[in-house]
Amino acid sequence: MTGEQSAGAPAPQLAKAGLEAVAGHAGEEVPSYARAFKAVVNVEVKPVATVPRTAPGALQEADRLWREHARAAGVIxxxxxxxxxxxxxxxxxxxGTAHTALSAALVPGAGSMVIAMSPDGRRLCALTEEDDDYWIVVHHFEDGPV
Structure with a gap:
C-alpha cells in the first residue's frame, strides 16, 4: 500500500492486505460506512459463500471466493x-495488487470484517469472520446514500 497521505489511506488493519491507495475519493452518492456495516451485520444476512475456519488453506480460499464474488457483483x-x-x-x-489478501486484515477470533464498496456506492462485498466460518457477503443498495 502506498501511504502518500494518512487521510487518504486505508484503515490501519488494512495496511497488511496488499492494497494500493489510488488518487480519487468516494463521491457523495456512496453510502456511509455505518450503513454498509448494517447491511453486513444483521440477523437477516445470508452469506453467498462460507469457508470453515479450520479447513486447510481456509484464508486463501476465503480470499479467492471474496475476489470471485466481488468481481461478479461489480464491486471491483x-x-x-x-x-x-x-x-x-x-x-x-x-x-488490488498481486499481493492483495483481504484476510490479512482480519483479526483472528475477533469477529472482524473487511467491507469493500464499489466505486459508485451501489454494491458491496465483505469478508467476515463468523463463529467457525469465514463468510462472503454481497449486498446491493437499491436506493441512494444515507
Missing part, C-alpha cells in the same frame, strides 16, 4: 479499484 471496477474504510473513517479508493 475495470481498473481493479474499489473502496475501503479509510484511516479517517471515510471511504478510500484502493486498487
Amino acid at each position: 471496477d475495470g481498473e481493479g479499484c474499489f473502496l475501503v474504510r479509510g484511516a479517517d473513517r471515510d471511504w478510500v479508493r484502493v486498487r
